[in-house]
Amino acid sequence: MSMILAPKLFLRIGAGAGISLLPTTSSSSSRRGRLASCRRLSSGFEGLSQLGFILFQPRDSTMDTSAPALSSTLFLDRVGEVVLSLNPTGLSWNPASIDPEETFCCQMMFHSEAETEIRFSDVYAVELTGLGLINGHNSTEMYRFVVHGFQRGKNSASPSVLSTYTFGHRDSHTCQELFDQINACMKLQVGRPKNLLVFVHPQCGKGNGRKTWEVVAPLFSRAKVTTKVTVTQRAGHAYDILKSSTDRELRSFDGIIAVGGDGLFNEVLNGLLSSRHKAPYPPAPTRLNTTDIKDPLQLHVYEDSKNVRNSLTSHSDIFVETALKGEDREPLLSASESHGLGISKYNVYLDIYFFSSQPVNRNHFAQVCLWHFVIFIIALSNSADQSTAVSFPNDWLRLGIIPAGSTDAIVISTTGVRDPITSALHIILGKKISLDVAQVVRWKTTPSSIDTPSVRYAASFAG
Numbered sequence: 001m002s003m004i005l006a007p008k009l010f011l012r013i014g015a016g017a018g019i020s021l022l023p024t025t026s027s028s029s030s031r032r033g034r035l036a037s038c039r040r041l042s043s044g045f046e047g048l049s050q051l052g053f054i055l056f057q058p059r060d061s062t063m064d065t066s067a068p069a070l071s072s073t074l075f076l077d078r079v080g081e082v083v084l085s086l087n088p089t090g091l092s093w094n095p096a097s098i099d100p101e102e103t104f105c106c107q108m109m110f111h112s113e114a115e116t117e118i119r120f121s122d123v124y125a126v127e128l129t130g131l132g133l134i135n136g137h138n139s140t141e142m143y144r145f146v147v148h149g150f151q152r153g154k155n156s157a158s159p160s161v162l163s164t165y166t167f168g169h170r171d172s173h174t175c176q177e178l179f180d181q182i183n184a185c186m187k188l189q190v191g192r193p194k195n196l197l198v199f200v201h202p203q204c205g206k207g208n209g210r211k212t213w214e215v216v217a218p219l220f221s222r223a224k225v226t227t228k229v230t231v232t233q234r235a236g237h238a239y240d241i242l243k244s245s246t247d248r249e250l251r252s253f254d255g256i257i258a259v260g261g262d263g264l265f266n267e268v269l270n271g272l273l274s275s276r277h278k279a280p281y282p283p284a285p286t287r288l289n290t291t292d293i294k295d296p297l298q299l300h301v302y303e304d305s306k307n308v309r310n311s312l313t314s315h316s317d318i319f320v321e322t323a324l325k326g327e328d329r330e331p332l333l334s335a336s337e338s339h340g341l342g343i344s345k346y347n348v349y350l351d352i353y354f355f356s357s358q359p360v361n362r363n364h365f366a367q368v369c370l371w372h373f374v375i376f377i378i379a380l381s382n383s384a385d386q387s388t389a390v391s392f393p394n395d396w397l398r399l400g401i402i403p404a405g406s407t408d409a410i411v412i413s414t415t416g417v418r419d420p421i422t423s424a425l426h427i428i429l430g431k432k433i434s435l436d437v438a439q440v441v442r443w444k445t446t447p448s449s450i451d452t453p454s455v456r457y458a459a460s461f462a463g
């Protein structure tokens, strides 16, 4: 399941006199025109020299500099006058001051990292903000546009940090052109959502679900992502809405976002899959062997289901510990070698315990395991065969999670960090990652029972 899962983001400048940067493009905001002009950035700049543009090659840049960049002079808030360049992969700027040390000092005062570039892949929004003052430039007001981006954490477990770059120019037309160009380039970024269905669990975690959404909501509106928000009234609310929604109703959405903990996310997952996962049930257990629970489950784990392996392994320790504590008997679960499935020892047994709330009585336990549960691990999006069994309302629909719960295990296996801003950015930028999903089938309670199986899905663990 992608995320989100949640869980896998462009400038040109007029010269001081306010000359339009793209001479072949009018200020028309037609989408086709803007996209076309953005594409031209990487394919040459005929005629530009006649108009006095500078071809600028950023120094020490890690960005793609294979194509020459368009550049011009603007004011950057809290930095001063800069030469701003637009190249196929992003923006870069360098001090325009004759005395580079002067600008550099100013930059150091305001930007601890002294950033001088940002990739379009790290830009989540651009806004035209009209006339205003530019910090570090003590004269009159300027026309401004703001580039909203983020800086990646130092390692995979660090939260992303929002960054804002406000550029100013005395000519409104120049600002408008730049804004249009950046927007056009951002539209070339694939996979970014435009319309999301959001469920907010107000009581999750320490009761901060609503507050968490209020913190991240401005990022979505800045990025022009429309959101239809439902604050859940009760357990099962999100499940009911999604289960009863038709494909037609869901088709207009690019994703469904849970603002809450693992429970709300699993509700969303179940509501979506309950009527849409068409795969046949896994085969029912064929024999009852109450004395041998070494192989009671039909467990299918795909080789690439690393998350499943990890979570099962970690659960196994806890679970074996818990289940057998104080029991004066041989451990029911003994370490065994891999069964050739590429999975760690314990895991097959672990899930038996996990789903059984019965006291540890060998015979009873084995019976519970054999007749109540079959655990069938599916990797909905990891495997082409499996994914065809799920008929989503559209091909690009994704699930997302913004952590606000008390455990947030799922988010640890998607963004790797319990940070709502980081998750919101991943969603806005259209990042995605495959997530293992377990289907738990509860079979009949006795061999002669005619109960139909009940099915649940779980992205982290079953509860």
Ligand SMILES: Nc1ncnc2c1ncn2[C@@H]1O[C@H](COP(=O)(O)OP(=O)(O)OP(=O)(O)O)[C@@H](O)[C@H]1O
Residues within 6 Å of the ligand: 201, 202, 203, 204, 205, 206, 231, 232, 233, 234, 235, 236, 237, 260, 261, 262, 263, 264, 265, 267, 404, 405, 406, 407, 408, 409
């Ligand atoms: N408005 C609501 N009132 C009460 N319960 C709700 C509401 N909305 C959802 N729930 C239920 O609350 C349960 C717990 O929610 P959730 O898991 O999101 O938060 P949490 O328990 O704080 O986080 P975590 O699971 O990460 O520890 C879910 O199973 C969900 O079905």
